[in-house]
Amino acid sequence: MLHEQVALVTGASRGIGRAIALELAQSGAKVAVNYAGSEDRADAVVQEIKDNGGEAIKIQANVSQGDDVSRMVKTVVEEFGRLDILVNNAGITKDNLLMRMKEQEFDDVIDTNLKGVFMCTKGVTRQMMKQKFGRIINISSIVGVSGNPGQANYVAAKAGVIGLTKSNAKELASRNITVNAVAPGYITTDMTDQLTDEQREQMLALIPLNRLGEGADVARAVRFLASGDAAYITGQTLHVDGGMVM
Amino acid sequence: MAETFDRVKQIIVDRLDADESKVTMEASFKEDLEADSLDVVELVMELEDEFDMEISDEEAEKINTVGDAVNYINSVS
Numbered sequence: 559m560l561h562e563q564v565a566l567v568t569g570a571s572r573g574i575g576r577a578i579a580l581e582l583a584q585s586g587a588k589v590a591v592n593y594a595g596s597e598d599r600a601d602a603v604v605q606e607i608k609d610n611g612g613e614a615i616k617i618q619a620n621v622s623q624g625d626d627v628s629r630m631v632k633t634v635v636e637e638f639g640r641l642d643i644l645v646n647n648a649g650i651t652k653d654n655l656l657m658r659m660k661e662q663e664f665d666d667v668i669d670t671n672l673k674g675v676f677m678c679t680k681g682v683t684r685q686m687m688k689q690k691f692g693r694i695i696n697i698s699s700i701v702g703v704s705g706n707p708g709q710a711n712y713v714a715a716k717a718g719v720i721g722l723t724k725s726n727a728k729e730l731a732s733r734n735i736t737v738n739a740v741a742p743g744y745i746t747t748d749m750t751d752q753l754t755d756e757q758r759e760q761m762l763a764l765i766p767l768n769r770l771g772e773g774a775d776v777a778r779a780v781r782f783l784a785s786g787d788a789a790y791i792t793g794q795t796l797h798v799d800g801g802m803v804m
Numbered sequence: 805m806a807e808t809f810d811r812v813k814q815i816i817v818d819r820l821d822a823d824e825s826k827v828t829m830e831a832s833f834k835e836d837l838e839a840d841s842l843d844v845v846e847l848v849m850e851l852e853d854e855f856d857m858e859i860s861d862e863e864a865e866k867i868n869t870v871g872d873a874v875n876y877i878n879s880v881s
Contacts, residue, residue: 687846732842 559785561586564638566630568592568621568678569648571599573747574697577773578645578780579603583612585781587643590634591616594648613638621648621674627681641685643784646675646719647697653708664711671715672722679726683735692735693784696723697776700743700799716741720795727793736792738783743799745771767800808855808881809874815850816870819843829871837870847873855881 560582570579571593580603583589589607591614593600600616607614617633619626634641649671652663675696686692701709702716720739727737744750744761750770753761762768779798782788797803813827822837833839839847848864851857855877859867867873 684849687849729842733846 559585559781560643563587563642563784564590564634564640565643565645565784566590566592566617566634566641566678566682567645567647568619568674569594570645571596571603571616574742574745574773574776575645575647576603577777578647579614580606581774581777581781582643582645582784583607583614584610585785586612587784588613588638590614590630590638592619592621592630592648594618594620620670621646621678622669624677627677631678631681631685635685640689641682642689642691643693643695644678644682644686645695645697645780645784646678648674649697649712649715651709651712653712655708656710659710664714667711668715668718671712672718675719675722679722679737683730686730686735687733690734692730692733693788694726694730694735694737695780695783696737696739697780698723698739698741698795700741700797700803703741703795703797704803723795724793731792736783736788738788738791738793739795740776740779740783741795741797741799741803742776743771743797743802745773745776747773765800765802769800771798771800808877809870811854812851812870812874812877815854816847819847819850827870829869829874831870832868833870834868851877857881 565582565587567575567579569575570591579589579591591600591603604614604616615637617630619630652667654663679694696719698719699716701713702720706713723737723739776798779796816822816827817824820837820839831837833844848859852859
């Protein structure tokens with residue numbers, strides 16, 4: 559499905575990013591596994607891809623730093639010769655009630671979750687324009703559509719990602735580069751493992767399909783948007799949330 | 805000087821599918837050669853590759869005509 563294609567997945571050492579990296583590799587793409595700090599876990603993802611007969615490399619980079627992003631994109635192109643798919647997945651949370659949220663907490667989350675998407679997209683555009691082909695998939699969140707108390711910074715960033723997706727989609731469409739977003743709902747990861755049982759129950763009551771999502775649910779949606787099957791889709795936000803927000 | 809112009813001209817003809825006779829030193833990319841903003845950005849990228857140089861965003865913004873591009877390339881190489 560994605561044979562001979564090259565994918566860069568940011569924040570791919572764990573959680574949803576890891577599931578996406580594995581899924582794209584399974585579909586035949588060569589995958590660059592970006593990570594910020596978890597080198598051991600990035601190594602494990604690369605190893606798992608190789609064990610399944612795929613090709614992968616790891617690249618350390620902070621997605622909000624221009625120099626890091628330039629170096630990362632250069633490495634991918636040097637290693638694999640091209641860059642077809644960018645998945646902007648890297649994200650952090652620093653939840654707090656609005657009245658308690660520190661300016662630094664707001665800035666940190668915007669830097670990684672929103673500015674990082676801008677920086678990485680800008681970084682790959684030159685290569686994709688030359689190729690006259692590109693698939694950019696931004697991982698937003700359903701809370702970017704619905705809002706969520708205690709996550710002013712995260713929600714602002716994720717809503718920003720949806721706007722950025724639309725703007726970039728319009729700007730790059732003439733060069734055969736599509737830009738779409740995927741908005742996951744509640745997915746079981748390290749982030750949601752910290753929830754109490756009571757919080758989980760409350761959450762399930764809001765999900766028509768009555769289960770939390772898996773990383774693989776999101777990864778399959780990303781694979782679809784990266785594939786030729788989605789060639790005529792751009793600027794869209796695909797909700798992968800069990801029907802939570804319609 | 806003439807050589808730079810010829811190389812730049814060739815890239816413009818290829819990239820913008822422009823009529824050769826229209827590609828003069830005075831020709832404006834947007835007005836005369838029907839390029840949009842993205843075309844100009846792409847053209848600058850190709851010039852960087854062709855002449856093995858980096859053109860900063862500030863300098864690139866000043867390039868409006870074929871002559872601007874040729875003169876900039878000659879001034880730095």
